[in-house]
Amino acid sequence: MSEFVKVASLGELEEDTPKRVEVDGTPVSLVRTEGEVFAINDICSHANVSLSEGEVENCHIECWLHGSSFDLRTGKPDCLPATQPVPVYPVKIEGDDVLVSVTQES
Numbered sequence: 001m002s003e004f005v006k007v008a009s010l011g012e013l014e015e016d017t018p019k020r021v022e023v024d025g026t027p028v029s030l031v032r033t034e035g036e037v038f039a040i041n042d043i044c045s046h047a048n049v050s051l052s053e054g055e056v057e058n059c060h061i062e063c064w065l066h067g068s069s070f071d072l073r074t075g076k077p078d079c080l081p082a083t084q085p086v087p088v089y090p091v092k093i094e095g096d097d098v099l100v101s102v103t104q105e106s
């Protein structure tokens with residue numbers, strides 16, 4: 001069963017500027033872009049670096065270290081060197097609250 005936890009308010013999230021939060025000890029990058037909010041695990045699948053420090057473009061987040069770009073909807077990388085997806089999580093918006101569930105990957 002998925003358990004949604006409030007992680008931020010909508011007003012805190014700037015368009016295309018990732019925000020790192022922790023949900024039950026899991027680092028998550030919240031990204032508000034193209035009218036939606038996405039939640040993706042904050043650790044690149046290639047090495048242990050924070051995706052929140054990367055750039056957001058076209059519903060993708062780019063790892064700042066070697067440039068792999070991950071689809072925020074699926075977590076899949078578009079280009080090398082990363083070959084493994086990063087987990088993505090379901091997001092719910094309730095009023096101004098942003099809720100994420102890390103108990104179930106979407």
Ligand code: FES
Pocket residue numbers: 044045046047048049063064065066067068080081082
């Ligand atoms: S650490 Fe992210 S692509 Fe290498």
